[in-house]
Amino acid sequence: MLRLRKSILSHLLSFSATSPVSPLHRLLSAAAAAAAAAPVVSPSHSFAVEKYLVDSCGLTRAQAVKASTKISHIKSPSKPNAVLAFLAGLGLSSADVAAVVARDPKFLCAGVERTLDPVVLELNALGVSCSEVARLVTLAPEKFRSRCVVSKVQYYLALFGSSEKFFQVLNHSSNLLSSSLEKVVKPNVAFLKECGLGACDIVALSLSTRWILATKPEDVWAMAARAEAVGVPRGSGMFRQAMQAVAFLSEKKIAVKLECLKKMLRWSDAEVGIAVCKAPMLLARANDTMQSKSEFLISEVGLEPAYIAHRPALLSYSLECRIRPRYYVLKLLKEKGLLHQDRDYYNTVMISEKLFMERFICPHKEAAPHLAEDYAAACRGEVPTRFRFT
Incomplete structure (x- = not known):
């Protein structure tokens, strides 16, 4: 199996040397070298999975015991050896490899020639660098061992506008790659765009509300309804902030928060409505922080409550x-x-x-x-x- 792995790598290298995907050429070269240098464990009917996880993958004994239950069917080190060589070729450190295997032990069962190498090829063709491929493996190993990860990455690159923004969001919400594009993500994105949100708004909302794209569309609709209910209309420049502010608040909690703002800042119903419409994130501020700002601005600076209500951005500063x-x-x-x-x-x-x-x-x-x-x-x-x- 190891000789076959080297033979395939050599074939791919000869192909990629004449292709524009030079990062892959370097990757496969490194993988071939790592495969050659990897310690060979002879296949045996008595192959000890736990021992392999500790000795070859760097897992702790406790991690190995837990991980071994998911890959107990492995009877030979051939496939895991090939996967470890693949990870080494990506440039992952021993600590990164251990983290990947601990998180997703079944990654050791992935087919390198059938799945992993082709995924790298296709991602490189999308403009994802080899270092970004390695990062993708560490962030979502269980998704990387499926060929459908490529189409999802392609969609998010187009949506967010760059690999940098994609990885920024993915770092906060790895379930992006597990959610259905057609049934969940695309309907959510289409709805957010109907609400007037652009790509930058969707990125910002995804960073603050990790589940926004991957949750049921009904939840996103309800979230938008709560944002409208506090006086921020769809299409306004503040709608993204309004959605962010109410993301984790029920209607009851929003009502309580509005009453607190009225009491602390001595606002009328009309004034609290003006303030929240101009600065929806007031709903997400801690009450004790708002209280101390209110006391200082009104009692010490001498500002009128109505003055603050029409300039609520004052309350956003330290x-x-x-x-x-x-x-x-x-x-x-x-x-x-x-x-x-x-x-x-x-x-x-x-x-x-x-x-x-x-x-x-x-x-x-x-x-x-x-x-x-x-x-x-x-x-x-x-x-x-x-x-x-x-």
């Missing part, structure tokens, strides 16, 4: 690292008479860190020489003496 430090800077500058006109607090919070430094820190190096270091300290959670106002 109180410790942004809201409070910038307020202290403005207050100090006002006390020193260095601000020549009232500044809208919302605009000072929303601008980038670079712009804030250019507008409010750097111009006052002489009049307030310690302002930069005090601001930096405040951003670290400290309260410098010069920021302790009476």
Whole structure:
């Protein structure tokens, strides 16, 4: 069997040397070398699966005992040896190999010439590099040993726009490759597009809500209905965030959350509706965090609840690292008479860190020489003496 493996590899190498798939040529070269260097275990009726898993695959004794029950039918090391050579040819480390086998012991039973090598060929033809192929094996070994993985990868590459985004999503949701494209994934994608979501939105939603593409379409419809119910219409720029916000909330929990926001921020029904429509992720914020921001903005900064309701993005920033430090800077500058006109607090919070430094820190190096270091300290959670106002 091992000689046959080498013969097939040599044949494929001679073919790929004249083809444009040079990464495969290197892969098969490495696999052939690994096969030649692999320790040969003579076939025997007394082949010990557990011992092989420990000695050749690097599994712990406990892992080997668990894994052996799934491949107890193996009576010879020939096929597992070929699979280990294949994995070595992909460049997987011994730790990666052990992880793959522990996760999917049946990977050792996959046909290298019949399945694994052709899958590599077809993925390379789609533009998936050999290093990405190796990553795919480690993320979803049980799916990789099926030829249908190629058509699924092809679909997701087209949907997400790049292999980088595909692997980013796959890293969070390996069930993408186990779900039916025709019955589950494609209907979900079509519905999300009808709701106005583009490819980038679908990627972002897939990262925050791992099950979104692989769940029953009925669940996605219900999720969209909950998003609409909080006042965010389909097709709006905030609909993706609204779906993300309600993904793990029932209608009852949403109602409770809205009441909490009204109480904490002293909002009317109309004001909470305005705020959530503009910033749906308010529904996903922790109550204690929202409470502390509310108290600071209303009691210390002196903002009116209605002002905050129309500018709810204020509540998305860190109180410790942004809201409070910038307020202290403005207050100090006002006390020193260095601000020549009232500044809208919302605009000072929303601008980038670079712009804030250019507008409010750097111009006052002489009049307030310690302002930069005090601001930096405040951003670290400290309260410098010069920021302790009476």
